[in-house]
Amino acid sequence: MAIFHDASNRAGKVRDMILERARDACEQAGLSRDLLGIHPHNAMVSFNAGEPWRGVDYSKVRLSLRLQRMAWEPSRVLEQWSRKQPRERWPEMYGWSK
16 A cells, blocks of 8 residues: 555544544534534634623633644645655655556
């Protein structure tokens, strides 16, 4: 298996684990875990506008938003690593035939 492909799969698994934690935090905050992309954002916009939603734990909302931002870090690290590799290693990294 190509090095990059294996590392990319691992980065994807880590990303998925982080997003699952974000969904859990969203649910613990009193929001829908299915609306992870928009629900915490809207709750914080309302909170910052001085109209917090009733029954929402804003510390968990902040955690959910922070985890969402962190979720793509494994892919960013992998991309930075791959850019630093010499072109001669590309066939090995990407599984190309020489």
